[in-house]
Ligand SMILES: [Zn+2]
């Protein structure tokens with residue numbers, strides 16, 4: 001139950017952060033992810049480093065078994081899943097396989113591509129990653 005609410009919380013936090021911070025004051029960093037580039041690294045990757053450091057600090061602060069260890073591990077776990085899903089499966093970084101035909105993964109892909117259709121930072125959609133609203137499940141949208 002705690003794990004589940006942690007995952008939901010992280011997804012909500014990430015969606016809000018992506019919507020109002022990355023597509024807001026920090027757009028100049030995040031735009032490197034939305035602009036086409038052949039370079040293997042993007043300035044946008046500093047967000048990965050940023051959340052990784054937060055997770056590590058929380059874990060280090062709470063060692064050996066303080067409450068922040070769990071929070072830090074949760075953030076780290078979510079961050080890794082996000083990286084695998086968003087960077088490797090969707091954007092094919094470090095991965096060359098075609099997109100799996102799994103219905104859920106197809107919907108995740110469709111939703112994230114809808115997000116990438118908007119290159120400007122105003123009027124966007126689909127800032128989340130793992131929770132797929134019904135309209136992205138159908139192939140026609
Ligand atoms: Zn974005």
Ligand SMILES: [Zn+2]
Pocket residue numbers: 033086091112116
């Ligand atoms: Zn993306």
